[in-house]
Amino acid sequence: MQQFADGLMEPGGPLAGISTPLGYVLVVALFAFLILNFIMLVAGVTSWVERRVWARIQSRIGPNRVGPQGVLQWLADGIKNIMKEDIVPEQADRFLFKAAPYLTMMGFFGAFACIPFADGVIAADLNVGVLYITAVTALVVVGILMAGWSSNNKWALLGGIRSAAQIISYEIPAGLAVITVVLFTGTLSMQGIVEAQGAAPWKWFLFANPFLFVAFFVFFTAALAEGNRTPFDLPEAESELVAGAFTEYSGLRSLLFFLVEWGNLYVIGAVATALFLGGWRVPAVTDNPVLLGVLQFLVFFGKSYFLVFIAMWVRGTLPRVRVDQLMSLCWKYLVPISFVNMLGAMVFFVLFPEGSPVVRFGMVAFGAALLVYFLSRVVFHIRRARPEFHLSPFA
Amino acid sequence: MIYAVLFYLVAAFTVACAAGVALSRNVVYSAFALMGALFGTAGMFAFLGADFVATVQVLVYVGGILVLTLFAIMLTHQISEVRVSNRSVAAVPAAVLIAAVAGVLLLAILRAPWKTIDPTAPQATTYAIGELFLGRFLLPFELASIVLLTALVGAIVLSRKELRG
Structure with a gap:
């Protein structure tokens, strides 16, 4: 910049x-x-x-x-929400109630400063980029806690507290997965991490070795939980807490919270793409820098939006977990897995500081086999279950 | 010029927030003011060119410690009542203590041989910090880890009923 x-x-x-x-x-x-x-x-x-x-x-x-x-x-939804009355509950703490959406918005908006959209297209290529994104998104939690407390509502407070407990817990596996990537790049800069990968899938960090493969899934799961997404959307579980920390909000303020939620989905996809899926790397197909930049942006956006789609798919498929299941998933499974995974990655790094082509192609073959198996299961279920599509959604 | 203006703005913000922490009657307000003070401190580190320390300041203090503090405060019963919130007691001993601390700080500020650095060219500090932690300052680093480990073990002993003697 x-x-x-x-x-x-x-x-x-x-x-x-x-x-x-x-x-x-x-x-x-x-x-x-x-x-x-x-x-x-x-x-x-x-x-x-x-x-x-x-x-x-x-x-x-x-x-x-x-x-x-x-x-x-x-x-239409946006215009409707802007025109709605902005209600502040009588018993609420007015100042904090009004400030909370802005704080949440700031934390979310700040993360975009370090997202590498294309070669050189990044608002600030900080030397500590990944760390910065992890740090600045912490403001979102503070905003949610502020909303939960200032609403002076039982459900809102419970939602805020759940959200804080959840985000604090899942930050650990997510951070450890990021550390695994940083171990292999030796830099915290987002552009540096993207540049350490290649355009072809076998040059992505996802397939570089088994430890990074595991780290990707740990990161994605933990990031979904940090973004309060189903199956981890306990902070706003509609059946229990009305709308959690956002219960008392109306109009534009409520819209801002939802905007952060949907936008955060994209941030999760973008960070996972930059860390594991090769970011904006494309083969040098053209000499025109502008055209190449556009191509890089499209590739980056496509990959990250595919991850967003996966998150939607997960949300549409899985039921919400219980609070105790949520905590045991984090502390009994993800945290030990990510620690062991990090130690394994260190051993691998000492053995093969430059990476091992055999392991790399083995991982690509494994990933391809997994994909083929998954697709065959999908086809099998569609054939056997013969779901009747009563509605034609695109009519 | 603009650099100095920004610096004093951030400094004033930090001091104002810190005063809010100490003077607010409601402990929840104190906690949120603490967030401003911690952010201001991170800004100070950024002004010194310490990018890594500034980010870690936000990550650890705002993302970890402050959120856990808020968490604890909000689980406390009747927290908004002023009598149980942020009471001020013992004004005279506090004033003596403040005067003593202020004196020591002033002495330190006036006596310190200040090093001035060129503010226009901040260097990346991450590598140097890593090298120093695993090289020259390995022993203090490991000692800090042992302290943390002891604290963790202590917390488990205190919170588990079957471990209490």
Whole structure:
């Protein structure tokens, strides 16, 4: 970003003659504006995609009235929420109640500063990028706790406390999985991690060795739990807690919380893509830097959105776990697994500091076999179970 | 110029939040003010070019310690009542203590041989910190681990009924 800003302020550039700090401030504001719009679009469209995908999974139709196939549903929802009355409960703590959505939004928005969309397209390629993303998303928890407490509502408080317990617990396996990746790259910078991988699937960290393969699944599970996604959405379990920490919120403030939830889904996908699935790496198919950048962005977006789709699929398929199951899954399974996995990765790193082609291709073969088996099961179930699709969702 | 303005803004924010922690009558407000103070401290580290320490400050203190503190506070009964919340007692001994601490701090500030660094070129510090932890400062690092391990064992002994003698 700094090179970009310096380029704009060179003699002859569009910002020539402006003082350096002011130029930087302008460029930062421009980046923030672009990223904020990107987030809004992604989160909004994701809300529509998610509702349609669940509907398909549950043999329903889903929103299909606003615009072709209902694609504009999210706009209608947004306008409706903006026009709704902003209710603050009488007994609530007014200041904290109003501040909580902004805090949550800040924590979520801050994570985007370090997401590598393409070669050189990152708001700030911090030297401590991964660590920064883990740290700044902690604000989301504080915001949820603040919302839960200030609402002065039993359900909201319970939801807030559940959320905090859950996020604190699942941060450990997620962090250990990230450390496993950092071990092999030797850098915490997001671009550095992406550049350490290649464009082809056998050059991704996912297939580099068995330990990174396990780390990917541990990371994805823990990230889903940190993002309060079903099957781990206990903080807002509708059947028990109304809407958890967000119970008392209405209008735009409630919308902000949901925006963070859907946007966080994309952050999970993007971070997992950058860490394990090769990020924006594409083969050098063209000399045009702009075209290559667009291609890289599309590849990155496609991979991360595929992970978002998997999360929707999981949400549509699995029932919610109980609180004790949630905690035992984390502390009795994921934490020991990730510790053993990290130790194994260290041993592997000492034995093969440059990686081992045999292990790598073995892992690719294993992954391909797993995929083929999975697909064959899906086909088998569709043939045997003969599900009757009473509705045609795309009609 | 703009650097100095930013620095004083962050410093003022940190001090204001710290004052909020000490002076607020409601312990929940104190905890949220503590978050501001911790963020301000992270900002101070960032101004010193210590990117790693700044991030870890947020990760450990805001993401871990503050959330656990809030968690404990919110599970406490009737926390919003002022009588049980943040009572101020013993004003005279506290004033003496504050004066003593302020004196020592002032002395330290005035006597310290301040090193000035070039603020425009912050270097990546992660590698150097790693090298020092596993090289020159290995013993203190391991000692800190032992302290943490002892604390963990102690917590388990205290919380498990069947282990209590």
